[in-house]
Amino acid sequence: MMNWKLIKTEEEYKKALTRTMEIFHAEEGTPEDDELGVLLLLVKDYEDRTIQMPEIDVIEVIKDKMHEHGLKNKDLEPIIGSKSHVSSVLSGRREITLKMAQKLRDFFNLPAELFLKVG
CATH class of the missing domain: 1.10.12 (Lyase 2-enoyl-coa Hydratase; Chain  A, domain 2)
Structure with missing residues (x-):
């Protein structure tokens, strides 16, 4: 020893x-x-x-999950809100709110940590 x-x-x-x-x-x-x-x-x-972990872009993860499940922007309207809200969030013009993050986490079975901005 x-x-x-x-x-x-x-x-x-x-x-x-x-x-x-x-x-x-x-x-x-x-x-x-x-x-x-x-x-x-x-x-x-x-x-x-x-060891520096790479930053993960939550919007890219959501887009990948949408592609994986064959979803369109309109499919996220019950989670995010209106068509314009979905478009604004997916383009990065609008922040994801806590309520949206919770719904997206549950809908796509994502880890909550993904939505936390550290640093």
Whole structure:
């Protein structure tokens, strides 16, 4: 069992991942299980600090879902509102309201996080 510290380099990260895979199925309550817990926290911390997730455009996701389901703009009128509201939202001229987001989330079975603007 190594004495793990905060991961600061790609090399340390790779070493931690390798060790994590080696002991991934450690029995509960063993020293390897404790080491695995520490490694998982350190790896997640390093990834959170260094890996930039791409921004997801919620309008593009909605358009993709519409295409996937063979829907037209008029099919979103019960969810978003009038024909002009649907057009304004899908063109990005109008913001998606909380109520719209909730209805779109349920209608397309999307994760709520998709509608949260972070940063």
